[in-house]
Amino acid sequence: MTRTTAGTPAPETAVSRANRIGDAALALLVERGMRGLTHRAVDERAGLPQGSTSNHARTRQALLETAVRRQVQREAEVLTPHELPGPESGGDALVDALALALHRYLTDHRSLLVSRYELALEATRRPELRTFFDSAGSTFHTPLIAMMAAAGSAEPERHALSLIAWSEGLMFSCAAGSFHAAVPSRAELRTGIDELMRGMLGDLA
Secondary structure, eight states, X not given: OOOOOTTOOOOOOHHHHHHHHHHHHHHHHHHHOGGGOOHHHHHHHHTOOTTHHHHHOOXXXXXXXXXXXXXXXXXXXXXXXXXXXXXXXXXXXXXHHHHHHHHHHHHHOHHHHHHHHHHHHHHTTOHHHHHHHHHHHHHHHXXXXXXXXXTTOSSHHHHHHHHHHHHHHHHHHHHTSTTTTOOOOHHHHHHXXXXXXXXXXXXXX
16 A cells, blocks of 8 residues: 655546646636647646646547546536435425525636536537537436426426526526626525526425
8 A cells, every 4th residue: 555654745646637637628728718728738737747638638539528527527516416405305405506506606616617618619519529518418417307307397308408598598697798797696596596496387395
């Protein structure tokens, strides 16, 4: 078993190196856009020896997949698993959780929204990335559909789509659109989600 002495950094693992590369890639997307995302730029941004990113992700497609994978991991941290309501919790708990997640995005994680938009637009031009991007996105869509069904929706897929579209539109407007200077409070976000949910499902349990 490998031991480290006090004050000596633990050796970098393959996972930590991948996360470091992914974080640098996302930061470059936010700062410079898709054209600024190169293997050399990632090495420089991450403080890695030249060629490190190429060794991890040899092609541009592989580099983009690394960025998408890290994007999904970091977005999952915005609303941690223990905060997600169970099926028995009812619609009000789902409204609370979604309001919390949206508020965190807009106050503490705006850069994640920008990098997501860059990756989503690139996926429209790269069919191979589109498949990977959609598969990663199912990590969030599938549980939401199940929660909508548990909240009483007779058409959980359609209602989940409406909820996602509303949330995505609001986040874009507040992060990059005409309302970028004003961030709704958590209470305001909750009111909006509650109105939408009640419009689809009626009274919430």
